Amino acid sequence: xxxxxxxxxxxxxxxxxxxxxxxxxxxxxxxxxxxxxxxxxxxxxxxxxxxxxxxxxxxxxxxxxxxxxxxxxxxxxxxxxxx
Numbered sequence: 001x002x003x004x005x006x007x008x009x010x011x012x013x014x015x016x017x018x019x020x021x022x023x024x025x026x027x028x029x030x031x032x033x034x035x036x037x038x039x040x041x042x043x044x045x046x047x048x049x050x051x052x053x054x055x056x057x058x059x060x061x062x063x064x065x066x067x068x069x070x071x072x073x074x075x076x077x078x079x080x081x082x083x
Contacts, residue, residue, distance in 0.1 A: 010016040017025040028036075052072035060067035073079040 007018070007021060010018070017023075053067075055072055056067045056070045059070050063070075071079060071082055073082055
C-alpha cells in the first residue's frame with residue numbers, strides 16, 4: 001500500500017484556498033490565540049476526558065438541556081460511530 005502523498009502546498013502569502021484538504025484559509029482570531037496562550041501547558045500533554053464531561057456540563061448549562069443529551073467526539077466520523 002502506498003503511503004499518503006500530500007498535494008501541492010501553496011507558498012506563504014499565496015491567496016489560495018485549498019478546499020480539497022479541508023484546511024481553514026483564515027488564521028485563528030485574536031481571542032482564540034489569547035485563549036490558547038492561557039492554557040496550562042500540563043493539560044496539553046495529556047489526552048482529554050474521553051466523555052468530555054466538563055464540556056458537556058458547560059454546554060448543558062448554556063443550552064439548558066440535560067448533559068446526557070450532548071455527545072462529543074473527534075470529528076464527524078467519531079460522532080457517527082458513537083451514534
